[in-house]
Amino acid sequence: QVQLVESGGGLVQPGGSLRLSCASSRNIVNINAVGWYREAPGKQREMVARITGGGSTNIADSVKGRFTISRDNAKNTVYLQMNSLKPEDTAVYYCNLKDWRLMNYWGQGTQVTVSS
Numbered sequence: 319q320v321q322l323v324e325s326g327g328g329l330v331q332p333g334g335s336l337r338l339s340c341a342s343s344r345n346i347v348n349i350n351a352v353g354w355y356r357e358a359p360g361k362q363r364e365m366v367a368r369i370t371g372g373g374s375t376n377i378a379d380s381v382k383g384r385f386t387i388s389r390d391n392a393k394n395t396v397y398l399q400m401n402s403l404k405p406e407d408t409a410v411y412y413c414n415l416k417d418w419r420l421m422n423y424w425g426q427g428t429q430v431t432v433s434s
Contacts, residue, residue, distance in 0.1 A: 320344050320423040322413045327428030330403055334432070338398040340413030340425060346394050347371055350416040353387060354398045356409035356430075363412070367398060381407070403432045 321343035330336050338354065346352045353368025353376075367377045367387035375387055386399040396413065413425035 320415055320417070322415060322423055322425035324411065324413050324425040324428040327411060327430045329431045329433065331434050332404060332432055334403050335399070335401045336403065336430060337400070338411055338413075338428060338430075340396045340398075342394040342396070342413075342415060344394065344415075345391070346389055346396060346415065347391050348418070350418055350420060352389065352396050352413070352415045354396075354411055355414055356407075356411045357427075358406075358409040361409075366411070368414075369396065400430070403430075405432045408432050 323341045326338040349371045351368045351370045354366040355363050356366050357363040365378055366381055367385055369375045369387050369389055384402045389396040408431050410427040411430050412427045415423045
C-alpha cells in the first residue's frame with residue numbers, strides 16, 4: 319500500500335503563489351507517473367501536472383506557464399509550484415501515483431482557495 323501525504327494548501331489572493339508537496343511512502347522513480355489532479359465544486363477531477371518515472375512532464379493547458387512540477391527523488395517527494403494564481407484555480411488538489419501495474423494511489427487532498 320502506498321501512502322501519499324499532501325501539504326501546502328491554503329488561502330491566497332489572486333496573483334499569489336503556493337507550493338504543494340506530496341510525500342510518498344515509496345520511491346517515485348520506478349513508477350509509471352506521479353502528479354497532481356484537482357477537483358473544483360461541481361466539476362470533474364482533472365489532471366494538472368504529472369511527471370513520469372523517466373522524468374517527462376505533462377502540464378495542463380489551463381496552468382501552463384504558471385505551474386511547475388518537480389520532484390526530489392531522495393525525499394520521495396513531488397512538488398507543485400503554483401504562481402499567478404487565479405480564482406478558477408480554487409479546488410481540492412490531490413496527489414496521484416500510478417505504478418507499473420497501472421494501480422492508482424491518491425492522497426487525502428489539500429484545499430487551495432484563491433480569493434481576495
